[in-house]
Amino acid sequence: MTEETVYEVKNLNAWFGEKQVLKNVSLKVYRNKITALMGPSGCGKTTLLRCLNRLNDYTETFKLDGEILFDGENIYRMDPVQLRKRVGMVFQRPNPFPMSIFDNVAYGPRIHRLVNSKKELHERVESALKAAALWEEVHGELKKSAYKLSGGQQQRLCIARAIAVEPEVILLDEPTSALDPIATERIEKLLEDLSSRYTIVIVTHSIGQALRISDYLGFMYRGELVEFGETAQVSEDPKHELTQQFLTGKIG
Numbered sequence: 001m002t003e004e005t006v007y008e009v010k011n012l013n014a015w016f017g018e019k020q021v022l023k024n025v026s027l028k029v030y031r032n033k034i035t036a037l038m039g040p041s042g043c044g045k046t047t048l049l050r051c052l053n054r055l056n057d058y059t060e061t062f063k064l065d066g067e068i069l070f071d072g073e074n075i076y077r078m079d080p081v082q083l084r085k086r087v088g089m090v091f092q093r094p095n096p097f098p099m100s101i102f103d104n105v106a107y108g109p110r111i112h113r114l115v116n117s118k119k120e121l122h123e124r125v126e127s128a129l130k131a132a133a134l135w136e137e138v139h140g141e142l143k144k145s146a147y148k149l150s151g152g153q154q155q156r157l158c159i160a161r162a163i164a165v166e167p168e169v170i171l172l173d174e175p176t177s178a179l180d181p182i183a184t185e186r187i188e189k190l191l192e193d194l195s196s197r198y199t200i201v202i203v204t205h206s207i208g209q210a211l212r213i214s215d216y217l218g219f220m221y222r223g224e225l226v227e228f229g230e231t232a233q234v235s236e237d238p239k240h241e242l243t244q245q246f247l248t249g250k251i252g
Contacts, residue, residue, distance in 0.1 A: 003030035006169060006199045007052060012066035014047060016059065021047045023223040025066075029169075029216075034191060034200045036214035036231070038207060040252045043220040045203045049171050052201065053087040054080050071168075085112055088162030092174040094154030096146035096161075101138050104146050104157055105129060108165035124164055131197075132160035133190050152183025156190065163198075170194070172202040176209065188213050207247060211235050219243045221251075 007029035014022035022044050029035050029052075037045040047056060054075060056062045068075045075083055085108075097104050105125045108114075115121045125142075129135040134156045138149070146157055155175055162170055172191070176184040191200055192213055204210050210217055211231060218228040219242070227234055227243045238244045245251045 003033065005029070006031045006071065007201075008067075008069040009048075009051075010067040010069070012048075012051065012064060012068065014044075014051065014056070014062065014064040017061040021223050022051075022064070025223075025225045027218060027225055027228045029199060029201055031199050032195055032197070033215040034195050034202065034213055035216040035218070036210040037201070037203045037218045037220060038205075038210045039220035039226075039246065041205070044223040045218075045220045046173055048220070048225075049173055049201060049203050052169075052171055053084050053089060055089065085165055086167050087169045087171060088165065088167040090155070090158050090162055090170065090172045090175050093178045094151055094158055096149070096154050096157055099146065100143050101146050101149070101157060102142035105160050105164045108161060112165055114165060128160040128164040129157075131163050131194065132156045133186065133193075134160055150183070152179050152186060155179060155183070155187060159187075159190065159194075163194075167198065169199045169201065172200065174203055174205055177205060184209070219246060221246070 005028050009025055009027050012022055012025040013020065025048060037048060039045050050056045051064065051068060057080065097107060102125055105128050106121055109121060109124050115124055126135060129138065134153060137153065146154060149157060176187050179187065188209060194200065214231045216229065217231040217234040219226050219234065221242055227238060227240045234243065235247065238247065
């Protein structure tokens with residue numbers, strides 16, 4: 001069966017000032033699949049991820065050429081606010097807002113005016129917290145500060161906050177790097193569950209994590225996408241010597 005393409009990146013080059021950080025990157029991201037980007041620090045994987053929702057645009061020295069198509073439309077012909085509503089983002093360290101658990105999740109639906117009543121808002125918050133596997137732990141204390149939650153809970157709250165605006169895609173930048181193994185395992189299980197409803201792209205420093213949860217896997221090195229394909233193929237029969245060296249710990 002042919003996979004449905006959500007993103008198509010074509011011959012993407014990117015610079016911060018004079019430094020080129022992405023070199024002729026092309027790949028496709030498929031609907032309701034988990035795509036993982038791995039590679040050593042500084043290889044360009046976070047820059048590529050942030051290209052997908054135009055977050056790099058906030059940096060004055062950033063420039064790019066090439067194309068990024070989202071559902072067939074060039075993202076630079078789209079309203080960036082509407083793009084980011086459709087493409088949620090979860091960062092490396094949990095970053096809850098300085099407000100209650102409820103208000104963290106309600107924030108997006110409120111500013112995008114996605115609900116017409118308090119009842120709808122409460123239903124959306126509950127649905128997002130349930131989808132993020134957090135509802136059972138916090139439903140009795142929604143007025144409590146989000147800062148009172150554990151690190152793993154805060155990251156799931158950030159995922160719930162992204163889900164609350166009903167995006168099509170969730171981007172995650174090393175979302176478990178600051179978490180302990182138990183919290184990491186819970187996030188990984190959550191992402192696998194969410195992929196039935198959302199398209200997920202994750203940058204990870206962990207080869208094991210990439211192999212455990214992804215359907216498609218890209219290996220980046222010095223700004224280039226060295227190899228990309230189905231995870232089983234890339235991990236078991238890499239086509240490039242650099243990929244093999246990274247998977248076996250010889251580089252990285």
